[in-house]
Amino acid sequence: MRRALILVQILVAAILTLTAHGARAEAPSVIRVAFAGVGIGNRPFVGGSSLSVVHARGLLEEEFKKDNIKIEWSFFKGAGPAVNEAYANRLLDFALQGDLPSSIGRAGGLKTKLLAGVSTMQHTYLAVPADSSIASLADLKGKKVALFKGTNLQLAVNKILAGSGLSERDLRILNMDSATAKAALATRDIDAAFGGYDLLTLQDQGVAKIVYSTKNDSPAYLRHAHLIVTEDFANKYPDITRRVVKVVVQAAHWIAQNEANPAPIYQLWSKSGVPYSNFKADQTGDSLKVRASPLFDEYLISRYKAAVADAKRFGLIRNTFDVDSWIDLRFLNAALKELNLEGYWPEFDANGKVKHPGRS
Structure with a gap:
């Protein structure tokens, strides 16, 4: 009887050990995030987006501190094309990237997913x-x-x-x-x-x-940029991916809350070396809340479909692909629900007309 009890205890301990190892295996030791750009004078900071806020305020570091997961930031002077090269070499997990380079990467075989908007309706x-x-x-x-x-x-x-x-x-x-x-x-x-x-x-x-x-x-x-992730990372670490998206949504919410008095936003972004006045002039006449919106609504989805079609028309990519399957809204929808921000941002139809005004 005693021997049987000891055997049961050993078995339970083994199961608990295996479970603990399994739980740890479901979290990476480091999350590698990149910006498709660099600040003035090669400063490791790029302004103008919700991901910029995440970086400047250390929000990812705060989110994953208790998990002992490090955040590794990279800034690419070579912009989107350099991000694609890093993805091809399996050196990145997440990135802020623009519509064309990410389309070029996807058309070229890079297995990525679009997760959320971070800086849309950019001017040229x-x-x-x-x-x-x-x-x-x-x-x-x-x-x-x-x-x-x-x-x-x-x-x-x-x-x-x-x-x-x-x-x-x-x-x-x-x-x-x-x-x-x-x-x-x-x-x-x-x-x-x-x-x-x-x-x-x-x-x-x-x-x-x-x-x-x-x-x-x-x-x-107008130009658009988003948060993008490798399919491998999203499939292997779905909860970590959800939490990264949640932090980006929180940053976008902070921007929206400061829209009436945007000085803190421009001051933060000016760490890039781009003057405060430039951000103010660029954003004048536009809604900061809308431009930082994480939503992939009908409008943004239609813009990405147009980007792929236009890239093919101008000879920038050889083959088109299905945009709907490229966009993965599971993590964004979960984050919006968790943060009680469903319906918070305005939604636009494919023609850019307001479909839902959002809430304060």
Whole structure:
């Protein structure tokens, strides 16, 4: 009888040990997160998104501290294409990436899933030297123009040019990252540069002037960025994935709560080296709550479907793929429910019209 009891105790202890090992196996030792970009002067910080808030405030570190899971942040000067390369080499789990590079990666065979919006409806700017005679998109024909290829900027610019009856072939396109393009503008080695809100700094300095922006053009030209994850990570660690998405949603909620007084947001983002005033100018006239919304509503889904189709049309990808199966809303829906934020953000239909106004 005593021997049988001892055997039972040994068996129970073995089962508990195996269960504990199994539980630990379901959590990684490190979560690797990347930004498809880098701050001014290669600072390890990129502003302008809910993931920027997560990074700056150490929210992922706080969430996973009790699990002894480390957070490893990476910043890629090579932007979206560099993120794709890192994914191909199995060096990343999550990333902030734009619509075009992630589409290129997926079309090329990278097994990824889109989880949530982090910075949508981004604007594109065209800057020229302060004394340039270029005054419109039409004036770019035959000019030396900087464009960061492989990024979501390239797809937006292709659409913008097409709207004016132009294509990349009508311009002398030079592939330059943001820092290189700004330096080339300052030295007048190029005639113009397409870019984001950081080009506003050159205008403030009197070095360049903005002659075009999507603020005054079709919403179809806006750019979008999201939180993306590898299928392997999401399948192996579904609860960890849910918690990462939850933290991103919390950051988006913080941005929305500060929309009426956005100074704390711009101050945080200015750690990137981009001036506070640039973020303020870029966001003026737009809703911070909407642009930081994590939702993949009908509008954003339609924009990603259009991005894939347009990328194929412009020869940026060879094959299209099913966007609906690429977007995985399980983790976002679970996070929204857990945080009682269902129905909080406005929802838009495929045409960009308000379908649900959201709540405060």
